[in-house]
Amino acid sequence: MTNSKSGFLPIFRNLIPAVIITAGFFSCNTSSSTASDVISFEAMNTFMSIKSFGKNAQTANKAAKKKILETEKLISVTDSESQVYKINNSCDSEIILSEELNSLLSQSLDAASKTNGAFNPFLYPITKEWGFTTKNYHVPGDARIKELLTLTDYKKANKKGNVLFRAPGMQLDFGGIGKGYAGDLAIKTLKENGVSSAVLDLGGNIQLLGSKPDGSDWNIGLRNPWKADEGPVFALKLSDCAVITSGGYERFFTGDDGKEYIHIFDSSTGRPVDNELVSVTIITKDGITGDLLSTALFAMGKEKAIEFWKSSSYYDFEIILLCKDMSAVISEGIEKSCTKLADFRKIEVCKKQ
Structure with missing residues (x-):
């Protein structure tokens, strides 16, 4: 829940009612004389809000919203008019990609390679089978999972220029980076419209443009994943960055066996991740990196996630891992x-050396 006195911006996702996100999200202290505009809307199956400061805030927000909706139209797996939907429902093994989709897929394949498949843009046949797209939730049998796994090997897809070559039956899903990508485009759009101070909540993906109008850092509260009705577990003071969390508590269903199955998948098994982590928060400069790494490191598990952070020379990021x-x-x-606000059993600070 939000703490309005603290001014925290909650890193929530779909399980929390949108009105609570809005109430806490914009409780930061700013000068009443500073021109600002707030725009709220639904996109990518979640509630989004943008607050911008400056004389062009309203125009900038409208342009940023338009860019996010255009991105959704591009990558949706359920909208029959989207490019991704048309690719997924095509029998062609060679696909000509638009410039934007070509760039997005290039970044995704690069991330898949660097994370050894922990991030995988070709998992759609598996996630769809489990019902996380159709909401027809069920636990597939072992034989069915084994069959579908043959369609999810990202190494069987390659690009030459703007042409995608894929094995028959392979399907794309940019859900793991879609909001981060949309957020980066929205930030760029705000800048182009003269905004230098803004805060975006894209369904729990927090992206900060600059600092507050008074030059101070934004205050962000990291949600308690163990007790959702209690206050944040950490307070963060940050500016000009993305703060993105993936957690097993965000979306899940309970199977006939009474077990909870989360929406984050292990691409090597075709099953929802089941490890010691309850959430992974990534702090980095851009949304697309934060989005893909929060997913990938959650799938890796605690020790591999720490090792990835220590050894990564390609991605510049910080981590907060919360464990069960x-x-x-x-x-x-x-x-x-980072300021501790909850009683932890243990807090470990990991170092590069």
């Missing part, structure tokens, strides 16, 4: 910006 045993891991680069 109420312990936490914080990377050294975020430690000074």
Whole structure:
């Protein structure tokens, strides 16, 4: 829940009512004389809000919203008019991609390679079978999972220029980076319209443009994944970055066996991830990196996620890992910006050396 006195911007997702997100999200202290505009709307199956400051805030927000909706139209797996839907429902093994989709797929394939498949843009046959797209939730049999896994090997897809070559039956899903990508485009649009201070909540993906109008950092509260009705577990003071969380508590269903199955998948098994993590938060400069890494590191599990952070020379990011045993891991680069607000069993600060 939000703490309106603290001014925290909650890192929530779809399980929390939108009105609570809005109430807490815009409780930051700013000068009453500063021109601002708030725009709220639904896109990508979630509630989104943008607050911008400056004389062009209203125009900028409208343009940013338009860009997000255009992105949704491009990558939706359920909209029959989207490019991704048309690709997924085509029998062609060679697909000519638009410039934007070509760029997005290039970044996705690069991420799949660097994370050894922990991030995989070709998992759609599996996630669809489990019902996370259709909402027809069920646990597939082992034989069915094994069959579908043959369609999810990203190494069987390659690009030459703007042409995608794929094995028959392979299907794309950019859900793991869609909001981060849309957020980056929205930030760019705000800048082009003269905005230098803004805060975006894209269904729990928090993206910060600059600092507050008074020059101070934004205050962000990291949601309690163990007890949703309690206050944030960490307070973060940050500016000009993306703060993106993936968690098993966000979307899940309970099977006939009484077990909870989450929406984040292990691409090597075709099954929902089941490890010691309850959430992964990535702090980085751009939304697309935060989105893909929060998904990938959650799938990796605690130890591999820490090792990936330590060894990664390609991605510049910080991590906050929350574990099922109420312990936490914080990377050294975020430690000074992070204040503990909950009783943890243990907090580990990981260092590069």
